[in-house]
Amino acid sequence: MTKQIWLNLPVKDVAKSKAFFSKIGFSFNEQHDTPSSTCMLVGDGKFVVMLFEELLFASFSQNKLTDTQASSEILISIDAESTEEVDQLADKVKEAGGNVFGLPGESQGWMYGCGFADLDGHRWNVLYMDFSKMPK
Known part of the structure; x- marks a missing residue:
């Protein structure tokens, strides 16, 4: 069935988010970098966390984004x-x-x-x- 799971997160600014996560020790798969998304790798198993610009994320999730300042x-x-x-x-x-x-x-x-x-x-x-x- 499933070989891997990816977590997708909306972000306001992909470049700023990538810089933040790089500073705290995460790595990235540069092959999947675009101006509107980046591929962050977590842990030894290289769990994938995709960071997508909010408008792109909303377009494929087909749902309203959560206000992370008011709810989780x-x-x-x-x-x-x-x-x-x-x-x-x-x-x-x-x-x-x-x-x-x-x-x-x-x-x-x-x-x-x-x-x-x-x-x-x-x-x-x-x-x-x-x-x-x-x-x-």
Whole structure:
């Protein structure tokens, strides 16, 4: 059936979004770059996140865009290899112009994470999970 899943996100300015995500450590498949879209790669499995200019995104989604300042359409969660990586990413997000809405901290005794919004208000959750401390 399915070999891969891609996440598509609308953005106001593809170049600015690409610069933001580059600053916080993401890579891109330059073969899929156009003025109205870019292909971001996440993690070892190279999960694809396509960033599309809002009008192009609306044309193929055939739906009204969510106002990310007033509501959330999705929470994108990514893993971290350590608590230090969570802290470093939070710092990079601030330096790149993003909004850390959930400061780095422990949760439920076995997770450590933070939440941030990118330049377009899409919300991301970064977690380090220590499964040895997870309640049975």
